[in-house]
Amino acid sequence: MSPGEDGLIGIPFPEHSNELLSHLNDQRRAGLLCDLTLTSRGARYPTHRSVMAAVSLYFRQLFGAEEGGGEGGGGFSVCQLDCVAPDALDALLEFAYTATLTIPSSGMRDVLRGAQLLGIQCVADACRDILGETAEAEGETAEQQRAQHTAAERIAQEESRIMRGSRRKTDRKRVKKLGPHHIDSSALNPSPASPISHPSPLSDSFRSLPSTQPPSPEPDEFRHKSGQNGDPRAIREPGRGTTPNGGLFHWPPERPRIALPPPVPPLNDKLSEEDDMEGFGDDGILMGSTSIPTSVADRGAVASAAGGGRKRKSQTPQQCPVCQKIIHGAGKLPRHMRTHTGEKPFQCSACGVRFTRNDKLKIHMRKHTGERPYPCPHCTARFLHSYDLKNHLSLHSGARPFECPLCHKAFAREDHLQRHRKGHSCLELRTRRPRRGPEPGEDGRGDGGMREHSNHLEALALQAHSSAFLPHQVLDGGSGSVPPLMFSGDVERERSLALQALAQLGPHRLAGYPELFLRGLELRGSREADGEDPGGTHSPASQQDRWPDEMEEEAGEEEAEEEE
């Protein structure tokens, strides 16, 4: 990421959404700032209107219509939802605040019913998936489901309208009755929750779905994407709806099923209206509120705009929803995503080794063909990579342009300098420095500061110094072993984030991603469970375990430690 054409720097805080949700959940549990209480058959659940509106189409319409009536946030303080089983309501609330659905398998249908009634589409889809039902299997057409959405909206609006009217008269807190008949029998298609739905075999019903489809502008596509994008199949398949933890399902957020606008929409790209609300309803808002920090992406777009076309047209930077990294270049995000999914679609026909990229496979093939397209003009050496030749040429020239700013040892290769600096080679020299905040030029003992280096070397040195003051060093109390900010082996969270990412790639690009990704996670998880040092073994897979930011931070921590 360049410093930004217009000087703006986007600093992603990938933990923010999680922390925000976590704090909200804490508040909910403590009853703090709760402005809405849901009740079900005597059980009371304090909650927040804004959260419920964000996660539930029903509440969004309810409150939206309410506020549209000019009543601001006054709204209902108690909402009776006897139509939703208490356990199911509890699970849905947990989902709203944790992005994870934890329910006993026996309560699946209740949760499905509740999710449908409240317009929490992703949960409903997940439950249907687990139950081995599809909308089609239940005889529910996309048209019917859309009608169901519309009906839910209408009901909510009607409820809102009615209650608003009565509130005006009574001017007191309202108890909103949401009887089952309101939704179940009158407006909504009851079939999805009907106990007589056809229990089709899970795998068959899903496998019958096309694995890839071209993106369709039809909102109905949303329905199908539930089986493709987040692809709960990948999670569910091995256990077939049973989990080791006592039959509880922990369902990661299903937000990916929503067709999202690209993280950084091209300036001229207007979000299609149909992608906005219709057919996507609840999840759209959920995504918008909790998924990708928009700052970087937006700034990226702004920066692009500020470039005024100076840059090439379709350099559209996109933010990886998993690692938050900004990926430059059109069409590069899928390539980047394979670093998370572990997918290696390019296999060497000679030795079977697989690669994430075809250009890497092409280079690899040179080993088999013997082709070494980069010959040294000064000797007989030939190289597979251009960069190897470049490094090699420095041997002939004797140039060692990469000098340690601390011990002034010079290296021909930049990575060797970095290795040197990360090692203990010049640690003693560094520890002799005065214990002060590092300043530029401070380390130039006896030579009046840094020698005449290349700008690159100066930048390197500066980077090394400044890295001792990474903010999290302060925030974490300077612990040298603090976990990195991002995804320190949190498989579950990463899984959910990656699933979001998969969705953003569009349905036509999703074939095989979830399975591969989750397979990779399983491997990773097993490695961690085995106590294997993620950084200890340096297989390519283990290298993928460490995010670039993580490595940078680790480097910074090392520097900080050495400063001590």
Added chain:
DNA sequence: CTGGGGAGGGGGCCC
């Protein structure tokens, strides 16, 4: 500890 090779990943350019 260092030099060198191989590989993973990101970005730019082009089609």
Added chain:
DNA sequence: AGGGCCCCCTCCCCA
């Protein structure tokens, strides 16, 4: 827009 190709950087491994 997506993908191919290339360059570059970085890391890991081995001798």
